[in-house]
Amino acid sequence: MLKTLLGLFIAMILLAGSVLAQAVAGPAQVAVAPMSMPSQLVVYYFHGNARCASCYKLEQYAKEALEQNFADELKSGKIVFKIVNIDKSGNDHFVADYQLYTKSVVLSLVKDGKQVRYKNLEKVWDLLRDQNQYHAYVRDEIEPFLGEL
Numbered sequence: 001m002l003k004t005l006l007g008l009f010i011a012m013i014l015l016a017g018s019v020l021a022q023a024v025a026g027p028a029q030v031a032v033a034p035m036s037m038p039s040q041l042v043v044y045y046f047h048g049n050a051r052c053a054s055c056y057k058l059e060q061y062a063k064e065a066l067e068q069n070f071a072d073e074l075k076s077g078k079i080v081f082k083i084v085n086i087d088k089s090g091n092d093h094f095v096a097d098y099q100l101y102t103k104s105v106v107l108s109l110v111k112d113g114k115q116v117r118y119k120n121l122e123k124v125w126d127l128l129r130d131q132n133q134y135h136a137y138v139r140d141e142i143e144p145f146l147g148e149l
Helices: 002-025 053-069 070-076 093-097 131-147
Strands: 039-047 079-085 104-111 113-118
Touching: 039 053, 039 131, 053 070, 053 131, 070 079, 093 131, 104 131, 113 131
Parallel strands: 039 079
Antiparallel strands: 039 104, 104 113
């Protein structure tokens, strides 16, 4: 009986360590084009260390919307997708820069290396249960920004 309890205790510790390691490491990051163009649209997905299924879905849907609607712009670097963990050292300024209060998708128009305007796509949370509407919302919000490049 004691050996069984000890075995279960060790298994629970190993499992908890594995879950903690995954939470700290986070998901694989998406490779993004470097900011080399003088004018471009940066699409940020901001998250923290603690992430739920909905948080991962927000990121996934944003990435899909970009890939499905703006593949050429992504390839050319006209649009850059950046995933940022605001809990990592040095990223806390984004909270103030974009008035972040939760996981967010933010569009940032950059001209001559300087941000000229941005928009927090706050409706992404409302559209999380409808992938097609989410994609359409992101697409429709990006198009006017691209018109300004």
